[in-house]
Amino acid sequence: METENDISVLVVEDDQYISNFICMSLKQKGYQFIKTTTAMEAMSLFYANNPDVVILDLGLPDMDGIEVIEQIRKKSDRPIIVVSARQEESEKIKALDLGADDYVVKPFHMGELLARIRVAVRKSERGLDTNQQFICDYLTIDFSKRLVFIEGKEIHVTPIEYKLLKLFIANRGKVLTHNYIQHQIWGYGEEDPNSLRVFMATLRRKIEKDTTNPRFIITEVGVGYRFSEE
Ligand code: CA
Numbered sequence: 635m636e637t638e639n640d641i642s643v644l645v646v647e648d649d650q651y652i653s654n655f656i657c658m659s660l661k662q663k664g665y666q667f668i669k670t671t672t673a674m675e676a677m678s679l680f681y682a683n684n685p686d687v688v689i690l691d692l693g694l695p696d697m698d699g700i701e702v703i704e705q706i707r708k709k710s711d712r713p714i715i716v717v718s719a720r721q722e723e724s725e726k727i728k729a730l731d732l733g734a735d736d737y738v739v740k741p742f743h744m745g746e747l748l749a750r751i752r753v754a755v756r757k758s759e760r761g762l763d764t765n766q767q768f769i770c771d772y773l774t775i776d777f778s779k780r781l782v783f784i785e786g787k788e789i790h791v792t793p794i795e796y797k798l799l800k801l802f803i804a805n806r807g808k809v810l811t812h813n814y815i816q817h818q819i820w821g822y823g824e825e826d827p828n829s830l831r832v833f834m835a836t837l838r839r840k841i842e843k844d845t846t847n848p849r850f851i852i853t854e855v856g857v858g859y860r861f862s863e864e
Contacts, residue, residue, distance in 0.1 A: 641755055642666040644685040646676040646702065647717065648695050652740070656689060656717075659744045665751075673697035677705050685712065687754050689747070690734070692718040692725065700728060707733035713754035717747065723856040727811050730857065735808045737857075753807040753864070768803050770863050773841055773850060775799060784841060794819060795837045802851060802861035811858040834859065 643660055647653040648671040660667045668683055670676050673694045680688065688706065692699035703714055713735040718725070726737050735757070736750045768775045774783040782791050782799065791799065801818050802810070812827050819830075834851070842848045852860045 640666075641687065641751075642668070642683065642685040643751065644676065644679055644683065644688045645669040646673070646688065646694065646699070647671065647691040648693070649691070652691075652717075655744065656747065659748065663748060671695065673699065673702045676702050680706055680710070680712075684710075687751055688712060688714045689751075690714055690716050692716060692720055692729065700725075700732060703729060703732045703734050713757065715747070715750050715754055717742065726857055727813070730809050730811050731814060737809065757805075757807040771849060772843075775803065782841070789840055791837070791840060794833055795840070798833060798837055799841075802859070806861040806863055809854050809858055809860045815858060 643665050645653060645656050645660070645667055647656065647669070650671075653669055653671070657667055657669055668679055668685065670679055671694070673696050676688075676690070676694075679685075690699050690702055694702075699716065699718070703716075706712070706714060714733065715736045715738060716726075716729045716734045717738045717740065718729075719740045720726075721739055729737060735754050738747055738750060766777060768777065772785045774786070775781070776783070777800070780796065782789050782796070797819050798815070801815065812830055816827070816830055835845075838845045838848055838851060841850060850861055852862050854860055
C-alpha cells in the first residue's frame with residue numbers, strides 16, 4: 635500500500651491564490667507536488683515527471699485545459715481531476731468524455747479535492763481482474779462465473795445489466811458520461827438517453843437497497859453516473 639509520501643501530484647492552475655491553497659494542503663497531507671501556471675509547461679512537466687495525479691484548471695492563459703487532457707490521454711491513463719470555475723454541464727461532459735476522471739467546481743472545499751485524489755489514485759492502482767471476485771459492501775460479483783450476489787444471495791441480471799455493472803466496476807470512482815456508457819454498451823448506433831435511464835433503473839432495483847439513495851451507482855446530475863466504493 636502506497637502512502638501519500640509516494641504520491642506525486644501535478645497542479646496546473648494559473649490563479650496563484652488557488653494554486654497556493656491546493657499546494658499547501660497537499661504538502662500538509664504529505665503529498666509530493668509540482669506546479670505550473672501554463673498548459674505548455676504542464677505537458678512538459680507531465681512527460682518529464684510522470685506524476686500519479688493531475689489537478690487541472692481549464693481556463694489557462696496559453697491554451698484551453700481541455701487540450702491538455704487530449705494531449706495527456708494520447709499517451710497516458712494517469713488520473714486527471716479537473717478543477718474549474720466553469721459550471722456548464724457541456725464543459726464538464728466534454729472534459730470527462732476526453733478522459734478526465736473527475737470534476738470539481740470552484741469554489742470547492744479542500745477536503746473534497748483530497749477525497750477525489752484518494753479515489754483517483756486507488757482507481758489507477760487496481761485494474762479489474764475479471765478472473766476474480768469483486769466484493770463491495772453487500773454486493774459480490776464473481777466474474778469468472780458471471781454471477782451477482784446481494785448479501786450472499788444470487789440475483790438474476792440480464793446481459794446488458796451485467797455489462798453495465800462490469801463497466802462501472804472497471805471504472806469505479808470515475809464519472810462516466812451518458813454518451814460514454816451508451817457507446818460502451820451498445821456501440822455507436824444507440825443514442826437514446828431514455829433507454830439507458832430505464833436500464834439503470836432496473837439495475838438499481840436489483841442491487842440497491844434504497845434506490846432513492848443509492849449505495850453503489852451514484853447519479854451525477856445532467857452528466858452521467860459513478861460507481862462508488864466509499
Ligand atoms: Ca484559470
